[in-house]
Each structure stands twice: as C-alpha cells, then as structure tokens.
Amino acid sequence: MPPPVLDFWFDFASTYSYPAAMRIGPLAAQAGVEVRFRPFLLGPIFKAQGWTTSPFNLYPEKGRHMWRDLERLCAELDLPFRRPDPFPQNSLLAARVGIAALDHGWGEDFCRALFRAEFSNGTRIDHAAAIYNVLADLDIDPAPVIAAAQSDAIKTRLRAQTGEAQRIGLFGAPSFVTADGELFWGNDRLEQALRWASKRR
Amino acid sequence: MPPPVLDFWFDFASTYSYPAAMRIGPLAAQAGVEVRFRPFLLGPIFKAQGWTTSPFNLYPEKGRHMWRDLERLCAELDLPFRRPDPFPQNSLLAARVGIAALDHGWGEDFCRALFRAEFSNGTRIDHAAAIYNVLADLDIDPAPVIAAAQSDAIKTRLRAQTGEAQRIGLFGAPSFVTADGELFWGNDRLEQALRWASKRR
Numbered sequence: 001m002p003p004p005v006l007d008f009w010f011d012f013a014s015t016y017s018y019p020a021a022m023r024i025g026p027l028a029a030q031a032g033v034e035v036r037f038r039p040f041l042l043g044p045i046f047k048a049q050g051w052t053t054s055p056f057n058l059y060p061e062k063g064r065h066m067w068r069d070l071e072r073l074c075a076e077l078d079l080p081f082r083r084p085d086p087f088p089q090n091s092l093l094a095a096r097v098g099i100a101a102l103d104h105g106w107g108e109d110f111c112r113a114l115f116r117a118e119f120s121n122g123t124r125i126d127h128a129a130a131i132y133n134v135l136a137d138l139d140i141d142p143a144p145v146i147a148a149a150q151s152d153a154i155k156t157r158l159r160a161q162t163g164e165a166q167r168i169g170l171f172g173a174p175s176f177v178t179a180d181g182e183l184f185w186g187n188d189r190l191e192q193a194l195r196w197a198s199k200r201r
Numbered sequence: 202m203p204p205p206v207l208d209f210w211f212d213f214a215s216t217y218s219y220p221a222a223m224r225i226g227p228l229a230a231q232a233g234v235e236v237r238f239r240p241f242l243l244g245p246i247f248k249a250q251g252w253t254t255s256p257f258n259l260y261p262e263k264g265r266h267m268w269r270d271l272e273r274l275c276a277e278l279d280l281p282f283r284r285p286d287p288f289p290q291n292s293l294l295a296a297r298v299g300i301a302a303l304d305h306g307w308g309e310d311f312c313r314a315l316f317r318a319e320f321s322n323g324t325r326i327d328h329a330a331a332i333y334n335v336l337a338d339l340d341i342d343p344a345p346v347i348a349a350a351q352s353d354a355i356k357t358r359l360r361a362q363t364g365e366a367q368r369i370g371l372f373g374a375p376s377f378v379t380a381d382g383e384l385f386w387g388n389d390r391l392e393q394a395l396r397w398a399s400k401r402r
Contacts (some may be wrong), residue, residue, distance in 0.1 A: 050261055059250055061372035065386050072393070171262035185266050188389045190274070 003034045006197045009165055009175040011042040012086035012095060012111075015056070015070050016187040018119040020174040021112055022079055023190060031194040037108055039098035040165040041158070044175055048166070048201065054088045073187075080120035089118060090126040096149040097131050099157050109138055204235045207398040210366055210376040212243040213296060213312075214289035216257070216271050217388040219320040221375040222313055223280055224391060232395040238309055240299035241366040242292065243354070243374055249367070255289045274388075281321035290319060291327040297350040298332050300358050310339055 008024055010017035021037075028035045046054070056063035067159060074081035101107040113134050117123035123130045127148060135142035148154060165175075169183065172201060176184040176193035184193035209225055211218035229236045247255070257264035268284060275282035295315060302308040314335050318324035324331045329347060336343035349355060368377075370384065377385040377394035385394035 033401075059372065061370045063369060065372070065384055066382070069386070069390070072397075076393075169262045169265060171260065171266070183266055183269070185270070189270070192277075 003032055004197045005034045005179050006085060006193060007036050007038050007177040009038045009040055009170055009173060010111075011091055011173045012098065012114060012118065012125055013054075013084075013091035014042060014173040015066060015087075015119075017174045019070075019073055019077055020117045020187040020190055021115045023077070023187075025108070025112075027190065027194055031198045032193050033048060033197045037102055037111055038161060038165075039095045039100070039102075039111070039158075040162045040170070040173075041095055044162055045166055045171060049171070057087070057103060074119075082120055082122045084118055084122065084124075085109060092126075093128060093149065094125045094131060096154050096158050097135075097145060099161065100145055100148040100154050106138060106140060110135065110140070113138055134149065149184075204233055205398045206235045206237060206380050207394060208237050208239050210241055210371055210374060210378065211312075211321065212241060212292055212374045213299065213315060213326055214255075214285075214292035215243060215374040216267060216288075216320075218375045219272055219282075219290070219316045220271075220278055220280060221351045221388040222316045222392055224278070224388075226309070226313075228391065228395055232399045234395050234398045238299070238303055238312055239362060239366075240296045240312070240359070241363045241371070241374075242296055245363055246367055246372060250372070258288070258298075269353040275320075281317075283321055283323045285323065285325075286320055290325060293327075294350065295326045295327060295332060296359050297355050298336075298346060300362065301346055301355050302351040307339060307341060311336065314339055 008020070010021060023034055023182065045054075051058060054063075056066050071081055080189040097109055098107070098114070114125060114131065116126045117130065117134050123134075125131065132142040132146060135145055166175065168181075168186075170177075172185055174185075174187055174190075176190060178184075178193065178197045182193075182196055184190075184196070209221070211222060211340070225236055246324065247253075252259060255264075258269050269276055272282055299308070299315070302311040315326060317330065318331065318335050319326045324335075326332065333343040333347060336346055368376065369382075371378075371386075373386055375386075375388055375391075377391060379385075379394065379398045383394075383397055385391075
C-alpha cells in the first residue's frame, strides 16, 4: 500500500512556516507519512479578509508575542533565528522558484535552505540575487531554475495553487491537509496532523 | 522557598480557555508551580482592536477551523465538548462570580464546573440561574456568592483585572504570564509556560 500523504501548505514569508519546514521531514519519516510541499501566497487570502499586510503587523500585541514566541520556539529546537526585515518579505519570486524547484529531487532542500537564509541569516528573499546564491550553495545551476520560475507555466501553477488553498479554506500558514480533507493550522499542529494521516492509511 | 507562580488569564467565553482550565491543575502540580486563576474580559480588548465580536465570528474560515480543532483536541483529551450557542457567550456575570469565588478555597472548582457546563452541557452562562445551579451542584450556597459578585467591590476588581490584562499586552485567552513577565498565549503553550516558570524559581 502507498504511504498516506500529507499536504504541507506554506508561504516563504510566514514565520511559523520556518520551524514547520525544518521539522516536518524527520517527523513524517518516523510516522511513515509522505509529505507534499505546497508553496502558496497568503497575500491574496489576507486581502480577501480585508488585511493589507500580516495580522502580526496590524495587531501590534499579537505581533510582539509572535516574535518572542518564535524566538523561544527556535531556541528550544536549536534553530538559529533572526527577525526578517522588512516583515513580511515579498515571497512572490520565492514561491515561483519553490514550485519550479519542487519538480526536482532537491526541491525540499531548496525550500529549507531558503527558509534558513531568510530566518537565520537575514537574507531578503525578494531579491533574485539572494535566491540565486541559495541555489548555487546547493550546487544547483541557478540561471535555468530562475528562468523557469519566471515562465508563464510556473506563474499559472502558483496562481492555481493559491486558488486551491483559498478554495479549501486555508486562512494561514503553515497548514496541513490530509487526504481525507482534515485541515490542521499552525506549526504546533504538525504532530497531530501526522498522527491523523498515519491512522487513516 | 515559595513555589514559582504562573498567572492563568482566561475569559469564560473563550473556547481554548476550556481545555486550558481543565488541564492546568495536574500539570502545574507536576511542575511544582503555583497557579493563580485570573478571569478577565476579552471584550474590551477586542473592542480596542476594532473587533465587535470574536475574531472566530469575524473570519469564518478561522472560526470553522477553531471549532473542528477544539473538537479534535477535546477528543484527544477525553473532554466532552459541545459548541456553545450563541457564541461567544456574554461572560460578564460569570467573570464577576469567578472573582468572588476565587476568594474561597472552592474557587477553582467553580471555574472548572462553569467551563464544563458551558462547553459540555450547552449551558448559557449569561443566565444567573445557570450560575446558581453550578454553585448549588458544588454544595455552595449560591445566593450570597451571586450577591457578592454583583457588589461594587467585585465590579471594580474585574474592571481592574481587565485593565491589568490590557496593560501587560494580553490580546487573547488563555494567556499565561510568569513572575518574570514572560507571556505565553494559547492552550498549546501551557506546558512551555510551566517549564519556563519552574526553571526560574
């Protein structure tokens, strides 16, 4: 029987998507669950809720707690952490490169490396040069990947993926969705989502 | 040395305050931490953020996930769960009775019993009769407690407690605050808050 599948929906600009992306691989392997990385854009979904930026910027107390919480969380996980500036980063190009990268075996490595660059080195992910360097550091030839990411085909796929996210009721990231349509929102629901997926194989 | 203290801030109308209230006693005892139950009102804090009702009502996708999440959570914890109607309940009287009750040794039992009535029996906590019954079931004479709850002294104390919540930056419930001012928001941060409190005794 094929292993159960869990969709991992994330936005490269989303703070809690960083620890989720770094944790999901080994936890899913332990649970015998296959993960599909699905980058999408939160921007259009926030806009539909009337928000012009991250709710962490719109609600300062909420934002203050999130930064401190993320700092504590990363310390417990031994993940380096640095607050991106500006926040949120524009993740359009990153998401397109993510979709192009995930057509290859090294796609998830790229996603993790980009999250690490953004949240531990302070790299601005809206610069093509930064993404270029992340690819090069993985010994991937950057130019064809970035060219593919800017093709109409990839732009259309990202729009479709974001449309699907909206259609299935995602409102934040990270989100985890099982094959039977169960939605779990937030890095702290990752273990529960894996349990759910593996029980229903 | 006195045990470290953790403040447990909650609103009787808040959904995730229910599992937190049911879990905190045994977990705090294990961690050697003393808990102070601190009922407050989220309403004025939401209003200051421009919200006229719970964000779970304002953002339907978020609300849909919350109800399902709470249902899954309570199932895992073996807590009965029923969705309160209407939501949120008006928790003004409940909070006043909570403050009056917590002057007595049975105060925390009352808080748990009221949460249970609301979230497992479907009791409307904005009715004095319902609160009267919860007290009577605990073998407490209800009339003097409800009279105390409606005194100016208790009204003033609830206003002061809600003011303090706002001043220290609370934006949701449940929240946990350690003696050294560390804020943890959400039922899923309870264990981490207890670890923090007990490490800094």
